[in-house]
Amino acid sequence: MKKIKFIDVGFKDHDDVILKDISMEISFGYIYTIIGPSGAGKSTFIKLINRLIDPTEGKILIDEKNIKDYDIIKLRRRIGMVFQQPYLFEGTVEDNIKYGPMIRGQRDTNVDYYLSMVGLDKSYRTRKVDDLSGGEAQRISIARSLANEPTVLLLDEPTSALDPASTQVIEDLVIELKNKLNLTIIWITHNMEQAKRVGDFTIFINNGRLIEYGNTKAFFSNPKNDLTRLFINGKLTKEGIE
Amino acid sequence: MNVLSLVMSSSLVLISIFISYYQKLGVEKEIVIGSIRAIVQLTFVGYILHYIFYANSILFTLAMVIAMIIVAGNNAAKRGSGIPHVFYFITISIAFGAAITLTALILFGSIHFRPQEVIPVSGMIIGNAMVSSGLTVSRLKDEVKSRRHEIETYLALGANSRQASQKILKIAIKTGMMPTIDSMKTLGIVQLPGMMTGLILGGVDPVNAVKYQMMVTFMMTSTTAIACFTVALLSYTQFFTKNHQLI
Numbered sequence: 001m002k003k004i005k006f007i008d009v010g011f012k013d014h015d016d017v018i019l020k021d022i023s024m025e026i027s028f029g030y031i032y033t034i035i036g037p038s039g040a041g042k043s044t045f046i047k048l049i050n051r052l053i054d055p056t057e058g059k060i061l062i063d064e065k066n067i068k069d070y071d072i073i074k075l076r077r078r079i080g081m082v083f084q085q086p087y088l089f090e091g092t093v094e095d096n097i098k099y100g101p102m103i104r105g106q107r108d109t110n111v112d113y114y115l116s117m118v119g120l121d122k123s124y125r126t127r128k129v130d131d132l133s134g135g136e137a138q139r140i141s142i143a144r145s146l147a148n149e150p151t152v153l154l155l156d157e158p159t160s161a162l163d164p165a166s167t168q169v170i171e172d173l174v175i176e177l178k179n180k181l182n183l184t185i186i187w188i189t190h191n192m193e194q195a196k197r198v199g200d201f202t203i204f205i206n207n208g209r210l211i212e213y214g215n216t217k218a219f220f221s222n223p224k225n226d227l228t229r230l231f232i233n234g235k236l237t238k239e240g241i242e
Numbered sequence: 243m244n245v246l247s248l249v250m251s252s253s254l255v256l257i258s259i260f261i262s263y264y265q266k267l268g269v270e271k272e273i274v275i276g277s278i279r280a281i282v283q284l285t286f287v288g289y290i291l292h293y294i295f296y297a298n299s300i301l302f303t304l305a306m307v308i309a310m311i312i313v314a315g316n317n318a319a320k321r322g323s324g325i326p327h328v329f330y331f332i333t334i335s336i337a338f339g340a341a342i343t344l345t346a347l348i349l350f351g352s353i354h355f356r357p358q359e360v361i362p363v364s365g366m367i368i369g370n371a372m373v374s375s376g377l378t379v380s381r382l383k384d385e386v387k388s389r390r391h392e393i394e395t396y397l398a399l400g401a402n403s404r405q406a407s408q409k410i411l412k413i414a415i416k417t418g419m420m421p422t423i424d425s426m427k428t429l430g431i432v433q434l435p436g437m438m439t440g441l442i443l444g445g446v447d448p449v450n451a452v453k454y455q456m457m458v459t460f461m462m463t464s465t466t467a468i469a470c471f472t473v474a475l476l477s478y479t480q481f482f483t484k485n486h487q488l489i
């Protein structure tokens with residue numbers, strides 16, 4: 001897989017326009033950070049990519065083929081997703097990491113390998129998920145996604161519930177994973193500094209519209225759109241301009 | 243029991259009306275309506291049953307059982323309002339549970355295919371299945387609503403809608419079955435069930451009445467289990483698209 005292409009994509013919930021006229025391309029092998037005010041449509045945008053929802057307008061192509069023409073279960077395995085509050089399944093860390101491979105009939109998952117991928121040693125394997133800290137839980141949820149051997153990872157504010165130290169760990173980890181496994185990362189964040197630190201490209205969504213996107217350095221040092229400038233300077237909220 | 247003592251016993255309803263009035267519960271009207279409905283419906287059913295028993299026809303008996311299933315399905319469907327086709331799902335599930343249980347009872351020789359036996363037994367199992375399948379669908383609805391994030395986590399990992407609903411299906415089925423199982427545990431100690439009470443009042447020896455009650459307990463449990471299981475499996479599909487997307 002090389003490229004995800006959005007063509008005039010829109011998403012409506014009944015009569016509510018959640019996303020509108022999104023056209024852009026995501027090239028594989030990079031980290032894309034998505035920023036935008038609360039309720040802008042960021043989570044909705046990434047759910048379109050692993051087809052938790054389908055666009056109501058336009059289409060999304062992966063390597064020039066409509067994502068609707070891929071087997072949806074296989075597509076979701078190729079495109080992992082990590083949420084802000086990880087939901088870990090009852091039981092042990094091992095149960096969680098084995099889940100994805102298990103439902104496709106594979107029983108010999110190398111749990112230690114995936115633990116090492118997220119910087120945890122094998123003593124974690126038998127730990128009960130209830131005993132994990134927030135940062136550890138997030139790392140397990142990343143390891144659980146990795147066990148499906150994805151090529152894309154969608155991260156929906158993976159660090160917003162974590163303290164600065166754990167946030168740092170996750171940032172370093174994701175960058176390392178991207179390099180090691182040649183992953184494509186699409187990372188929603190509310191933290192502008194984080195978007196700058198980890199992003200190769202940055203996407204700004206406001207009020208359901210794609211306002212601007214481009215190389216992260218240029219995006220922050222020389223934004224082209226007035227709204228982007230306002231947002232970067234903390235002067236744009238869901239309610240409007242301050 | 244003669245008619246006069248029945249009329250006098252109806253005055254007991256006045257007590258509940260008085261309490262409602264005194265405590266400002268505001269349900270006097272409903273008590274009155276409920277009592278009148280009970281009188282009218284029971285009288286009506288009494289005559290219908292009288293006629294069906296007298297006619298002793300397979301067709302009438304089956305028609306009566308089917309009517310009971312439809313009314314039960316309609317009533318239980320209210321608990322699952324919002325789920326498309328829920329009336330059909332519940333009605334099919336109750337019918338399925340009742341059919342299996344009735345067939346087994348008849349094959350085992352526990353009852354005979356006579357209106358006097360089939361109809362009261364059906365009434366009991368259908369009534370029980372109605373309550374339990376209603377509980378199952380309403381719990382299913384609640385669980386899907388409160389566990390969206392969890393379901394999406396499963397789906398995002400490549401689970402299909404069935405696998406993603408595994409846990410809530412379990413919870414919903416269990417919720418439907420629990421009252422029946424719980425009442426089984428206290429049977430005879432806390433409660434003398436209506437059927438057994440009726441038999442004893444009607445002059446049947448308690449030891450004999452107990453045998454019937456045991457059978458009733460078993461058949462209610464099986465019907466409930468089948469109905470809850472079936473309705474859960476039919477209904478959960480309505481929360482997903484065919485592409486395993488949560489609606």
Ligand SMILES: Nc1ncnc2c1ncn2[C@@H]1O[C@H](COP(=O)(O)OP(=O)(O)OP(=O)(O)O)[C@@H](O)[C@H]1O
Nearest residue numbers: 013016018036037038039040041042043044045190
């Ligand atoms: N399932 C849904 N049904 C209806 N409306 C929804 C649904 N999910 C989200 N929305 C609405 O869509 C809009 C965008 O939501 P979304 O979650 O994509 O925003 P977001 O940018 O991720 O916000 P946040 O930063 O707060 O997470 C919001 O107005 C939200 O209320």
Ligand SMILES: [Mg+2]
Nearest residue numbers: 042043044156
């Ligand atoms: Mg969001």
